[in-house]
Structure formats: C-alpha cells, structure tokens
Amino acid sequence: MSWIDIGHIDDIPLRGARKLKTALGCIAVFRTNTDEVFAAADRCPHKGGPLSEGIVHGQSITCPLHNWVFDLNTGQAKGEDAQIATYTVRVEGERILIDGADLAARSAA
Amino acid sequence: MKQRLVIIGAGMASGRVIEHLVEDAPDAFDITLFNAEPRGNYNRIMLSPVLSGEKTYEEIVTHDDAWYAAHSVTCRFGEKVISIDRQMKVVEGENGLVPYDKLIFGTGSNPFIIPLPGHDLEGVIAYRDLEDTQRMMEMGAGNKVVVIGGGLLGLEAAAGMAARGADVTVVHIMGHLMERQLDEAAGYLLKKSLEAKGITIRLQANSKEIVGQDGKVRALVLDDGTELPCDLLVMAVGIRPNVAVAQDAGLAVGKGIHVDDQLCTSDADIFAVGECVEHQGAIFGLVAPLYDQAKVLAKNLLGEEAAFVQKTLSTKLKVTGCDLFSAGDFTDGEGREDIVFRDPSRGVYKRLVIENDRLIGAVMYGDTADGSWFFGLIKDGTDIVDMRDTLIFGPAYQGGDHADPLSAVAALPPEAEICGCNGICKSTITGAIAGGATDLGAIRASTKASASCGTCTGLVEQLLQVTLGDDFVMPTSQPICGCCDLTHEDVRRLIKSQQLKSQEAVWQELGWKTRNGCHVCRPAINFYLLADWPIEYKDDPQSRFVNERKHANIQKDGTFSVVPRMWGGITNPKELRAIADAADKYNVPTVKVTGGQRIDLLGVKGEDLPYIWADLNNAGLVSGHAYSKGLRTVKTCVGTDHCRFGTQDSTGLGIKLEKVLWGAWTPHKVKLAVSGCPRNCAEATCKDVGVICVDSGYQVGVAGAAGMDVKETERLADVATEQEAIDLTVAFIQLYRENAKYLDRPYKWVAKVGLDWVKERVVDDLAERARLIAAFELSQSIYRKDPWAEHAQKAERYQPLADLTLEAAE
Structure with missing residues (x-):
C-alpha cells in the first residue's frame, strides 16, 4: 500500500463530499455525520450523475439526478442491480489518505 | 539487597504501582517519589465532586503522609526533576541527586x-x-x-x-x-x-x-x-502527555513516552505509566487503563510475566442529573448495524452497535441502568443473535416472548390513558369505536384523542385495529419517509408546538428511526426549521439538493446553468455586456432566454461557478435563484410606462415585489407575475401569485399553475393601493411558508386548506396579516442577500479536493 495524502478532513463539509481527480476519472470522497470517510466512483451508473453532489445520509449517498441510493461500504445500489467502484481511504489524525497502490493497480488493469 | 526505585510523579497510576509493590513485596524496593506538586497522590477524577461541593479535598486524598511513612516511601514533594543521567543511573532533583536501579516516569500530562x-x-x-x-x-x-x-x-x-x-x-x-x-x-x-x-x-x-x-x-x-x-x-x-524530562534524557518519545507491552521504555531500566505513556500509538486519559498499566508494571518489576493490553472503555459523566453512558466503538463501519431506541417524552436514547452478531459499542442517555450489562456483553464478545430482538430493552427482557405491539395494546386495562394531552383513556376510545367511530378522524372528532399533539396517533390506530380487526383499514396518510412514522403536517405542527429548533431535536423528539435522516426527509426538515425558526436555526447546505447547495442548476451532463436576476425582467446594456463577456470567458455553449424574462447561461463547469459569479457580481448582477425552492421570477409587462392600455405601473410593482421577496425559501418554487391591464400580457392568471392591474387598483390572485397541472388563479382580494397588493402577497407567501408541506406548490396547498381559510388570515384578520408580514421580514433579515457573492469567496470549495492524475501515472 502507498497512502497518498489528499487533504484535511475539514476540506470536506460534514455530511458532504468533494471530487478527486485521478487517472481513473473522478472519484468522490465522502464525509459522514460521524467523520468517517469513504471514496467511490463519482459517476452514477444510471445516467452518469456526479455522486459528489448528492446528499450523504448515514453511510449512503443519494445521486443528485434521479435519487438512486448507494451504500458507501459496498457501492451497491439500493433496489437496483448496479454497483459503483469503491476505493480504500483512511483518516489519520485529521488527514485523509487514499491507497495509491490500489489506484495504480486499477488504472493498469 | 533492596533495589533502588525512583518514581517521578505522584499521580493515580504511579500511586497504584506503589500500592501493588508494597502489598506484594514490601522489601523488594527502596522507593523515592518525586512530585512537582507539593502534595502526594489524590484522586484526580474526583475533583469534579470537590468543585460542586459534594466532597472535600480531604475525602479524595488517596495517600496521606502517614501512608507514605508507613510504607517507607521517601517523598520529595514540591521538588522538580531537572534531568536524568542514564549512564550513571542518577536522577537530578532541584535539591540533589538520587541514584536508581529502576526508574518510573509517572509524569502525567499537561493541560493543553x-x-x-x-x-x-x-x-x-x-x-x-x-x-x-x-x-x-x-x-x-x-x-x-x-x-x-x-x-x-x-x-x-x-x-x-x-x-x-x-x-x-x-x-x-x-x-x-x-x-x-x-x-x-x-x-x-x-x-x-x-x-x-x-x-x-x-x-x-x-x-x-x-x-x-x-x-x-x-x-x-x-x-x-x-x-x-x-x-x-x-x-x-485536552491534555498532552508530559514528556519533557524523558525527551531530554534521550528516551524514544512520540505523542507520549513510547512503551512496550511491559511498560518498558527504550531504556531497559526505565519504565513509564499513566497519562505520559504512548502505547501502540494510543495515549490514555481515563483511569481504567491506567490502573491496568500499573498492575502490569508492578508485576514486571517483581519479575512476573504480564503484558498490557488495550481494552474497551466505558465513560460516565459525573454531573448530577445527566445520565449518560458510552462504551466501546460506536462509529459506523462496514458490516456494522445499529439498534436505536428513543423515548422522546422521557428523554431516553439508546443506541447499540453490532458487528458479526457481537455488541461492540453502546451509547445511552437518560436511562443508563443497563449500561454495565451492555458493557459486559461488549467486553466478553457475547454472541447476541438469540436476544437481538429484545437486546435493547436490557437484561430484564431476555428469554421472554416476542412482543407484538398489538397484543400490548390489547392487554392495556380499560382505564389506561392513551391521549395524555386530553386525558382520554382506552375505554373512552373503545366506547367511541363501538358507537360507530371507525376511523382516526371520527375518534378525534368524538373523543379529542390524538387531536392535540398527535404523538398517540399510532396507539389510537392500533386500538382501532384491535377492536375492529379486519374491518379497519390503516389510513393512507403517508409518513414523510421510512425514517419516521409522522406525516409532513404532523412534523410541522410538532416542530412548532414542541419548539424543536435543530435537526437533532427533530430526530430525537419525534422518534426518527435512522441516524440522520435520508435524502427525502432531510431537505424537508431543513426547510421547516428555517421557516419556523429563522433566527435560531442555521440553514444546513448538506441537507439540500445539489442545486440549492451549489446555487446553480445541475444539467444532465453534470455542468450547471447560471441565471442572474433581472428585476421584473428589466435589464440594461451594461448587464447584457457583462453576461456576454461571461459567456465568452467561460465558454458557455448555450445562452437562452427563459420563460421568466431573464437569460440562462447553460453548460458552466462546476469549478468555474464562483468565478463567473464574481464577474457577474461586478456588473451588479445577483443570483436569480433559478435553482431554488424560493422566489424565482416576477414576470411583468411594461404597464403605464410605454403601453397605451396600461392602467398601473406593473413593471414598478413587479420590481418592488421581487425586491421584497427575493432570497426567501419556500416549500416549493414560487413564480409571480404582474400584468398592467386585463389583457394580461404577463400571464399573471396562471402564477402562484398573479396581480392584474385595473383602473380601480389591483386584483390579487393566488394558487394558479402552469406546469404539470394547469389552473387559473383564484381571487384573493381586490385592493386599491400598490402597498396593499404587496402586503397581501407577502402575507400569503408567509402563510404558505409556515403551513405547506415541503414540495407542495401553493395551488396544491390551497386546495388542501381551502381558499377561505387563507382569506381569513391574509385578508380579513388584519392583526394576523401584520404578524405574517413581520415574521416574513424577520426571516428576510437573514435570507435577503445574494448567495453568489458569499460563495464567490469560497472558490476553493468548488475545486477538486486534489488532483492525482499525475501521481497515478508515475
């Protein structure tokens, strides 16, 4: 694993999200009500809505375009046969780190 | 021969070490105890009862002079340690040198x-x-x-x-x-x-x-x-471990003094214990792990094997009347599930966190009687799968039958009180049912039960179900969403009557079943709170849909549209040039004239938004709120200024209305129009509020629609002056803000409450009209401002968090 520092926890609003640009395309980084951080593809498989603009509730995100709801742990859409890619992130102190090896492996694949 | 043991710091952890040593092996060590404070060990965690007057200092002293003397501990209190010479194995105090065989740091922490x-x-x-x-x-x-x-x-x-x-x-x-x-x-x-x-x-x-x-x-x-x-x-x-002396002595130090499982520092003869310690990255502030450390350290000093293991902790607050308990890990995580219990009227909240059929965390407030039982389950890792249904009710409910809410209602005695507000007991309600009241409305009308605060509605419905059996059909009034059992109307009423002023208050007092709502209820609750408590409640952008959070309309490709306000549809060459320049500068692919008499710049990238707003602001243009559940436009015709048929200054009135109303949040979008004569060029008769100017004054119509439904406005009143037309409009909008269900346009809301009900308050009752206008103005003192100007200052929030496109390529 190679952890890449992508920002401070407060750079993401509480119950909000920010976009992260990567070679794989945009990744949405979410912060829940209890300061957990998740990362997942920023593109809804339904109509391509930017999930980083959705509403974060519990450990779920609702797409801003047509209200598809995804579990941020698994990427599974609720009640739909669809899933988004999730990425490994962790919070160390107040910094958010993403697993760079994971990103590199997937962009090579 | 006795070994010489020097301890720096007479705190709770080092005190416990001494207790273990003198009990288990009173002749093993010659102990010298340094303390910078001019006193020995007292129970620091009991300082709060001392402060509140429930205890005295004397009562919280753990070791007094007599105790130290009885156990032959040499006390050097009030004396600071200056340095340690690890080569020579000597501690230098302010009053001289003390040689050691073993040294313990118990230097505690400093307040930050x-x-x-x-x-x-x-x-x-x-x-x-x-x-x-x-x-x-x-x-x-x-x-x-x-x-x-x-x-x-x-x-x-x-x-x-x-x-x-x-x-x-x-x-x-x-x-x-x-x-x-x-x-x-x-x-x-x-x-x-x-x-x-x-x-x-x-x-x-x-x-x-x-x-x-x-x-x-x-x-x-x-x-x-x-x-x-x-x-x-x-x-x-907060606290910071006190590591200064250890650091000067060259010991390994991070946040605290590094120790291994035996509490040994990077020097084999030097140990550390208590709040000054860092063990596997963790530092310690609660007393339980400190006592564990003390026990382990004492054993190691006496040559027994022992290792310190970090354990789950529990916390209680020592404030009389604030009953809270927390233990274990209660953050969310993959595979973790919550069981939540709330009893609003008793102020009770309990939450259990479960992972792999084991309880791993618990938070309780108001009723913590079962705290130690839950803590035991957490520590023991007990499999809770068989008691999961009743787990949250505590040990008293284990092994019993599965509870059926209906059987509970059926078992209530006839004199049991159902409706607390009106003092209605079960037999009164069953009597009314027997007398022909077979739905909730009829029960309310005949007994008043559930007609006040409404929290007993569920109970009354269960009674109907129990009494009528299959003849009772549960009513179709829908709760807001799966997070709660209450309708929008109930929630609005309860927010007002119980003075709920935060989302947490709503979730708790109204028994929300989820942690923090969902995309359906959060925007509604956010609106209700800011409409009812404009001063006390702060708008939560994270409870808004993207358009209202970003102050622009998201398009299907993820770009945004930007619509500056054109007051009453009036613009000028300077504004038009600024719009044209912005369209050029930000490569806006589509520029469109809207139905609301203004110009839409479509296809602006999210990260450009704050910059295009700043440019438009510089030309005096502000947000048109084309994205909001709020005032959109006031469409006008040219009125008496230019038109040969115009009867009044319709453009002027439109601009005045827009200046009064802009920025206000409403349950759904609101569109107005003012036409200068009955020819109605501004199409005012299908708006939420439409004013038609006539020779004798102004005809104010409300509740029109021209969207999914098409509906002509209904006449609220005819008034003689422009000011009255403005007053009626404002009062109507405020009544709508205070009462309508979120996402009901005015025509839907008026259809529910009836135009007469609206007229009574807005037209007939002058005191109520004045109150509505004052309430609206109070809210506007917060919200009548340009969000673009504010957000243009936060441009960094609109950029990506980071750009890793280069990193990943490496």
Whole structure:
C-alpha cells in the first residue's frame, strides 16, 4: 500500500463530499455525520450523475439526478442491480489518505 | 539487597504501582517519589465532586503522609526533576541527586492551553489540579465564567460552577458535546439537560481572542464577533502527555513516552505509566487503563510475566442529573448495524452497535441502568443473535416472548390513558369505536384523542385495529419517509408546538428511526426549521439538493446553468455586456432566454461557478435563484410606462415585489407575475401569485399553475393601493411558508386548506396579516442577500479536493 495524502478532513463539509481527480476519472470522497470517510466512483451508473453532489445520509449517498441510493461500504445500489467502484481511504489524525497502490493497480488493469 | 526505585510523579497510576509493590513485596524496593506538586497522590477524577461541593479535598486524598511513612516511601514533594543521567543511573532533583536501579516516569500530562491572544492573562486557567479547582470554587452567584471545551472535563467544570450559582457559558468547537464519547443524538440530549441547569452552550463556536483589562481576563471573543464577558476563563480542551524530562534524557518519545507491552521504555531500566505513556500509538486519559498499566508494571518489576493490553472503555459523566453512558466503538463501519431506541417524552436514547452478531459499542442517555450489562456483553464478545430482538430493552427482557405491539395494546386495562394531552383513556376510545367511530378522524372528532399533539396517533390506530380487526383499514396518510412514522403536517405542527429548533431535536423528539435522516426527509426538515425558526436555526447546505447547495442548476451532463436576476425582467446594456463577456470567458455553449424574462447561461463547469459569479457580481448582477425552492421570477409587462392600455405601473410593482421577496425559501418554487391591464400580457392568471392591474387598483390572485397541472388563479382580494397588493402577497407567501408541506406548490396547498381559510388570515384578520408580514421580514433579515457573492469567496470549495492524475501515472 502507498497512502497518498489528499487533504484535511475539514476540506470536506460534514455530511458532504468533494471530487478527486485521478487517472481513473473522478472519484468522490465522502464525509459522514460521524467523520468517517469513504471514496467511490463519482459517476452514477444510471445516467452518469456526479455522486459528489448528492446528499450523504448515514453511510449512503443519494445521486443528485434521479435519487438512486448507494451504500458507501459496498457501492451497491439500493433496489437496483448496479454497483459503483469503491476505493480504500483512511483518516489519520485529521488527514485523509487514499491507497495509491490500489489506484495504480486499477488504472493498469 | 533492596533495589533502588525512583518514581517521578505522584499521580493515580504511579500511586497504584506503589500500592501493588508494597502489598506484594514490601522489601523488594527502596522507593523515592518525586512530585512537582507539593502534595502526594489524590484522586484526580474526583475533583469534579470537590468543585460542586459534594466532597472535600480531604475525602479524595488517596495517600496521606502517614501512608507514605508507613510504607517507607521517601517523598520529595514540591521538588522538580531537572534531568536524568542514564549512564550513571542518577536522577537530578532541584535539591540533589538520587541514584536508581529502576526508574518510573509517572509524569502525567499537561493541560493543553490554546495559544489564543490573551491566554496568559490572569484568570485564564486549565482544569487539572487542586489549585485550578480552588479557583473555580471561588466562583458563585454574580460571577460569569466561560469554559472552552465541551468534553468530559469541561462539562464537569461547567456543571460544578453552575451548581455554585455562577453564570456559565460553554464554548465548544464541534457540532455536539462530548463528540468523542457520544453520538449527535446523545449529545443533543446532554445539551438539553445542561441548558436546563442554566448553562449556556454554544456549539460550533470558534474562539478568536481573550480580552483583558488591567492584566485580568474580561471576555472571550468568538470569531463571529460575539463577546462573552467572564471573570474566569477555563480551558478544558485536552491534555498532552508530559514528556519533557524523558525527551531530554534521550528516551524514544512520540505523542507520549513510547512503551512496550511491559511498560518498558527504550531504556531497559526505565519504565513509564499513566497519562505520559504512548502505547501502540494510543495515549490514555481515563483511569481504567491506567490502573491496568500499573498492575502490569508492578508485576514486571517483581519479575512476573504480564503484558498490557488495550481494552474497551466505558465513560460516565459525573454531573448530577445527566445520565449518560458510552462504551466501546460506536462509529459506523462496514458490516456494522445499529439498534436505536428513543423515548422522546422521557428523554431516553439508546443506541447499540453490532458487528458479526457481537455488541461492540453502546451509547445511552437518560436511562443508563443497563449500561454495565451492555458493557459486559461488549467486553466478553457475547454472541447476541438469540436476544437481538429484545437486546435493547436490557437484561430484564431476555428469554421472554416476542412482543407484538398489538397484543400490548390489547392487554392495556380499560382505564389506561392513551391521549395524555386530553386525558382520554382506552375505554373512552373503545366506547367511541363501538358507537360507530371507525376511523382516526371520527375518534378525534368524538373523543379529542390524538387531536392535540398527535404523538398517540399510532396507539389510537392500533386500538382501532384491535377492536375492529379486519374491518379497519390503516389510513393512507403517508409518513414523510421510512425514517419516521409522522406525516409532513404532523412534523410541522410538532416542530412548532414542541419548539424543536435543530435537526437533532427533530430526530430525537419525534422518534426518527435512522441516524440522520435520508435524502427525502432531510431537505424537508431543513426547510421547516428555517421557516419556523429563522433566527435560531442555521440553514444546513448538506441537507439540500445539489442545486440549492451549489446555487446553480445541475444539467444532465453534470455542468450547471447560471441565471442572474433581472428585476421584473428589466435589464440594461451594461448587464447584457457583462453576461456576454461571461459567456465568452467561460465558454458557455448555450445562452437562452427563459420563460421568466431573464437569460440562462447553460453548460458552466462546476469549478468555474464562483468565478463567473464574481464577474457577474461586478456588473451588479445577483443570483436569480433559478435553482431554488424560493422566489424565482416576477414576470411583468411594461404597464403605464410605454403601453397605451396600461392602467398601473406593473413593471414598478413587479420590481418592488421581487425586491421584497427575493432570497426567501419556500416549500416549493414560487413564480409571480404582474400584468398592467386585463389583457394580461404577463400571464399573471396562471402564477402562484398573479396581480392584474385595473383602473380601480389591483386584483390579487393566488394558487394558479402552469406546469404539470394547469389552473387559473383564484381571487384573493381586490385592493386599491400598490402597498396593499404587496402586503397581501407577502402575507400569503408567509402563510404558505409556515403551513405547506415541503414540495407542495401553493395551488396544491390551497386546495388542501381551502381558499377561505387563507382569506381569513391574509385578508380579513388584519392583526394576523401584520404578524405574517413581520415574521416574513424577520426571516428576510437573514435570507435577503445574494448567495453568489458569499460563495464567490469560497472558490476553493468548488475545486477538486486534489488532483492525482499525475501521481497515478508515475
């Protein structure tokens, strides 16, 4: 694993999200009500809505375009046969780190 | 021969080490105990009861002089340790050298003092030792105190001084109290109990500076400019392990003094214990692990094998009347599930966190009787799968039958009270059912049960079900969403009647079944709160749909549209040039004239938004709120200015209305129009509010529609003056804001309440009209402003968090 520092926890609003640009395309980084951080593809498989603009509730995100709801742990859409890619992130102190090896492996694949 | 053991610091952990040693092997060591404080070991965690007057200092002394003498401990109290010579194995104190065979650091921690300007003023203290406690005990009626820090220690300090009559304000930077031990729901309840004790709590408050007078503290200033006067300022924002001497001696030090499982430092003859320690990255502030460490260290010193293992902890707050308990890990995580129980009327909240059929965390407020039972389950890792259904009810309910809510209702005695507001008992309701009242409405009409606050509605419905069996069909009134059992109308009524002023309050008091709502209820609750409590409640952007959070309309490709306001549809060459320049500069692919008489720039990239707004602001253009559940446009015709048929200044009235109404949030979007004559070129008769000017004045119509449904406005009133037309419009919009269901346009709402009901309040009752206008103005004192100007200052929020496109390529 190679952890890449992508920002401070407060750079993401509480119950909000920010976009992260990567070679794989945009990744949405979410912060829940209890300061957990998740990362997942920023593109809804339904109509391509930017999930980083959705509403974060519990450990779920609702797409801003047509209200598809995804579990941020698994990427599974609720009640739909669809899933988004999730990425490994962790919070160390107040910094958010993403697993760079994971990103590199997937962009090579 | 006895080994020479030197201990630096007479605290609770090192004191416990000495106890173990003198009990198990009284002849093993010659002990010398240094302490910078001029006294021995006392029970620091009992300082709070000392502060509140429930105990005296003497009662919390653990080891007095006689105890040290009886166990032959050489005390060097009031003497600081200057240095350690590890080569020579000598400790240098202020009064001379002491050689050692084994050395223990028990130097504890220092309170963290935020380096705010003025932190060195007289009257700024921490909450750590007896001296601090004594300072706080001097505070009483007539004194003002500010406590920075809403954690365990800060709140105990605040409650202690409040009990002595002082006027205490707690300033906390986070969104809820004790965020490390509590979740937001329990934090909300704690805040409520402390407020009931007269303590003022300010959350999300950033301290900016401490101001003084003649070298003494006078007030704390927050970064929003609020000044909180105080005679004493207590900082209780955390602790830092005290590592200075260890560091100087060349020991491995991180946040604390590094130790292994045997509490041994990087020097084999030197140990550390207590709050000064860092073990596997963790530092320790609660007493239970410190005592564990002491036990392990004593065993190791005596040559027995023992290892320190970090364990699950539980916390209790020592404030009378605030019953809370937290244990284990209660953050969310993959594979973790919550069981939540709320009893709003008793102020009870319990949350259990379960992972792999094991209880791993618990937070409780109001009723903590079962705390130790849950803590036991957490520590033992008990499989809870068989008791999961009734787990949250505690040990008393294990092994019983599965509870059926209907059987519980059926089992209630006839005299059991169902509706507390109106004092209606079960037999009255079953009597009414027998008498032909077979639905909720009929029960309300005949008995008044559930007709007031409505919280017993569920019970009454269950009674109907039990009594009527299959003849009863549950009513179709839908709850807002799966998070709660209440309808929009019920929630609105309860927010007003119970004075609920935060989302946490709504979730708790109205029994939300989820942690923080969902995309359906959150925007609705956010609107209800800001509409009913414009001053007290702060709008939460994260509870808004993207358009209202970004102040632009998201398009299907993820770009945005930008629509500046054109008051009454009037513009000028300067504004048009600015719009054209912005369209060029930001490569806007589509420029469209809207149906609301303004110009839409479509296809703007999200990260360009703050910059295009700044450019438009520079030309005097502000947000058109084309994205909001709020006032959109006031469409006008040219009226008497140019038109040969115009009867009044319709453009002028339209601009006035737009200037009064803009920025206000409403349950759904609101569109207005003013036509200068009955030819109605502004199409005012299909708007939410439409004014038609006639020779004799103004015809104000409301509740029109031209969207999914098409509907002509209904006449609210005819008035003679422009001011009356404005007053009626404002009063109508405010009545709609106060009463309508979120996402009901005015025509839907008026269809539910009836136009007569609206007329009574807006047209006939002049006092009510005045109240509505005043309430609207109060809200507008907060919301009548340009969000673009504000957001243009936060451009960085619109950029990606980071750009890793280069990193990943490496």
